[in-house]
Each structure stands twice: as C-alpha cells, then as structure tokens.
Amino acid sequence: xxxxxxxxxxxxxxxxxxxxxxxxxxxxxxxxxxxxxxxxxxxxxxxxxxxxxxxxxxxxxxxxxxxxxxxxxxxxxxxxxxxxxxxxxxxxxxxxxxxxxxxxxxxxxxxxxxxxxxxxxxxxxxxxxxxxxxxxxxxxxxxxxxxxxxxxxxxxxxxxxxxxxxxxxxxxxxxxxxxxxxxxxxxxxxxxxxxxxxxxxxxxxxxxxxxxxxxxxxxxxxxxxxxxxxxxxxxxxxxxxxxxxxxxxxxxxxxxxxxxxxxxxxxxxxxxxxxxxxxxxxxxxxxxx
Numbered sequence: 001x002x003x004x005x006x007x008x009x010x011x012x013x014x015x016x017x018x019x020x021x022x023x024x025x026x027x028x029x030x031x032x033x034x035x036x037x038x039x040x041x042x043x044x045x046x047x048x049x050x051x052x053x054x055x056x057x058x059x060x061x062x063x064x065x066x067x068x069x070x071x072x073x074x075x076x077x078x079x080x081x082x083x084x085x086x087x088x089x090x091x092x093x094x095x096x097x098x099x100x101x102x103x104x105x106x107x108x109x110x111x112x113x114x115x116x117x118x119x120x121x122x123x124x125x126x127x128x129x130x131x132x133x134x135x136x137x138x139x140x141x142x143x144x145x146x147x148x149x150x151x152x153x154x155x156x157x158x159x160x161x162x163x164x165x166x167x168x169x170x171x172x173x174x175x176x177x178x179x180x181x182x183x184x185x186x187x188x189x190x191x192x193x194x195x196x197x198x199x200x201x202x203x204x205x206x207x208x209x210x211x212x213x214x215x216x217x218x219x220x221x222x223x224x225x226x227x228x229x230x231x232x233x234x235x236x237x238x239x240x241x242x243x244x245x246x247x248x249x250x251x252x253x254x255x256x257x258x259x260x261x262x263x264x265x266x267x268x269x270x271x272x273x274x275x276x277x278x279x280x281x282x283x284x285x286x287x288x289x
Contacts, residue, residue, distance in 0.1 A: 006030065006089045007030065007031060008032075008033070008086050008087055008089075009022075009025045009030045009031070009032045009088070009089050009090075009091065010032075010033045010083055010086075010087035010090045011032065011033070011034050011035070011093060012035050012090065012091070012093060012094050012104055013035075013036060013092065013093035013094040013095075014034050014038070014041045014044070014045035015036075016147065017093045017121060017149060018034065018036070019049055020049075020052075020147075020148060020149035020150050021091055021093060021145055022034045022045075022049075022074060023049050023052065023070065023074070023149075023150065024145075024150060024179070026074045028178045028179060031075075032073055032075070033074075033076075033087070034074065034075070034076050034077070035077055035079075035080050036076075037078060039078045042077070045076065046074075046076050052150065054067070080107060081111060084107075084108060085112065086113075088115065088116055089117050089171075089174060090108055090112060090116060090117070090118045091119050091120075091121055092104055092120045092121060096122060096125065096247060096251075098125055101120065101129070102133040104130075105130040105131075105134040106133040106134065114136070116139070117140075117141070117167050117170055117171065118139060119141050119143035119171060121142070121143060121144055121145055122142060123191075123248065124251035125251070126142065126160060126188035127140045127141050127142045127158065127159075127188075128161065137160075137162045137163075138162055139163075139164065140160070140162075140167070141157060141159050141160065141163045141168065142158035143155060143156075143171055143174075143175065144156040144157075144158065144194075145180075146194065153179075153180055154182075155175040155181070155182045155183070156182075156183055156185055156192050157182045157183070157184050157185065158185040158192055159184070159186060159187075168184065190252040190255040191248060195248055195252075198240075199249070201223075201233050202236075202237060202264075203260075205223075205233035205234065206264050206266060209234075209266075210266065216234045219233065219234065220232020220233065220234050234284040234285070237267070237277065238283035238285055239277065239278055240277065241277050241278075241279055242267055242270050242275065242276050242283050242284075246267050246268055249261060249263035249264065249267075250263055270283060270284070
C-alpha cells in the first residue's frame with residue numbers, strides 16, 4: 001500500500017476536541033466534514049468555531065479571508081452515510097467508551113473508501129482495540145491531539161502491531177500539513193508518552209500536597225520557576241479537566257492492574273463535587289466563567 005493522498009478529512013465527534021481538530025484541518029486547506037449523532041451538538045460546534053475564528057481575527061492572529069475560507073471548507077452532518085464515502089482520512093474524537101468506538105470503526109470500515117485511513121484521537125484507548133472492527137487493521141492508528149488543539153503543537157502518532165508503515169507515513173505527513181509536530185510512538189502503552197509524563201508529575205505533586213510538604217500554589221510556583229513549566233501541575237489538571245484526569249487514571253489502572261495507578265482520591269472527591277477545573281468554574285482553583 002502506498003501513502004494515501006489526503007484531500008478530504010472526516011472528524012467524528014463535535015465536542016471540544018473534534019470541532020477544533022476539524023477547524024485546524026479546514027484552516028490547513030482541507031475539505032472537512034464533522035459528524036455527530038446530535039444535530040444540536042453540531043449546531044453548537046459551528047457557532048463556537050465562528051466565535052473562535054472571530055477572536056483570532058480581532059487579535060490579528062488570523063486574516064478575515066483565511067477564516068472565511070476555512071468555514072467554507074467545513075461541513076456539519078448528522079448523517080454518516082452522507083459524508084463517510086468521500087473521506088480520505090478519518091479522525092475519531094467521540095466519547096472514550098470502547099464499545100462505542102468499536103461500533104464507529106465498524107461503520108467506518110463499511111462506509112469509507114478502501115484507501116481511507118482511520119485514526120482515533122483517544123488518549124487512553126490504543127487503536128489495536130478498534131482495529132479489527134474496521135476490517136482494515138493495517139490502516140488504523142492513534143492520532144492524539146492535545147487541548148486546545150488550535151494552540152498545542154504536539155500530535156502523538158501511535159501505531160499498533162498491525163499498523164502499516166504507509167499508514168504511519170501518511171499520518172505523520174498529515175500532522176505536519178496541519179501545522180503540528182508529530183511524535184511517533186512505536187508501541188502501545190497505557191497513556192502513551194505525554195500522559196505518562198504528566199501523570200508522573202501529577203502523582204508526585206499530589207503526594208507532596210497530601211504530605212503537607214508544600215502548598216498547592218507553592219508546588220505550582222516551583223514547577224514554573226524552577227523547571228520552566230508554563231503552568232504548575234495543579235493548574236494543568238484544572239486546564240485538562242479533573243474528570244479527564246480521573247478517567248485517564250482509571251484507564252491506566254485497568255490496563256496495568258498496578259494499585260499505584262489508581263485514581264487519586266482527592267481528584268475523585270473534586271469530580272464528585274462537580275469541580276472539574278476551568279470548564280466548570282472551579283477545581284483546584286476558582287475561575288470566572
């Protein structure tokens with residue numbers, strides 16, 4: 001199989017990640033369709049993307065003409081059968097539930113052209129778990145973007161044991177054409193690279209706080225001033241979303257069985273209280289929505 005030429009991209013899922021991935025693709029010149037089972041979510045995504053580009057235009061980070069052309073390349077559809085047959089590359093950014101993802105990949109395998117590559121944006125589920133359902137496991141991989149997609153440069157490209165080199169090459173090239181810097185992960189491990197590094201830092205920060213070694217604000221300040229991190233571990237957890245942090249830990253523990261990977265109780269308590277970080281207005285810190 002030769003590397004695939006990409007002209008049309010399909011994004012599955014109109015949430016925060018999926019919609020930003022779609023806008024990134026449209027800004028890079030690709031005809032991009034966004035599919036979601038919820039028409040309301042699609043309408044919200046379209047409105048939010050207009051708001052995002054308007055802010056970029058007003059801050060002189062994006063030309064008005066570029067924004068208008070990007071929106072012309074975007075299509076929002078609740079009908080997968082109407083958009084999947086034209087996709088050269090699919091990026092699935094649906095909910096982090098394996099059975100749902102398997103069902104999506106099974107349909108994509110039936111509806112997309114034989115040459116289409118099928119990638120999952122999942123940060124916790126390796127593509128090997130959905131590859132067989134697609135009927136084309138050699139054309140399946142992870143293409144993991146980071147939030148906020150429009151800002152974050154890194155994309156983790158993760159191959160499973162059956163991913164073809166052509167699929168890897170095409171995915172790496174696409175990431176570069178989207179203005180990102182891809183990193184290749186040659187073997188699936190829970191959390192891949194970024195989340196494992198982030199998890200290790202968070203685990204130590206939580207232990208330092210629980211042990212009364214230093215305050216949350218001083219731990220964050222140390223990370224920023226001594227290690228030159230752009231934000232501290234508690235600030236980062238709030239940005240990512242404490243529910244996401246907990247979910248990553250749950251998925252890691254499910255994969256490893258190591259008690260050390262269990263979700264932290266202090267994080268779980270905040271999630272139970274509805275304090276999810278920036279998006280809810282409160283987490284480790286308080287925010288103005």
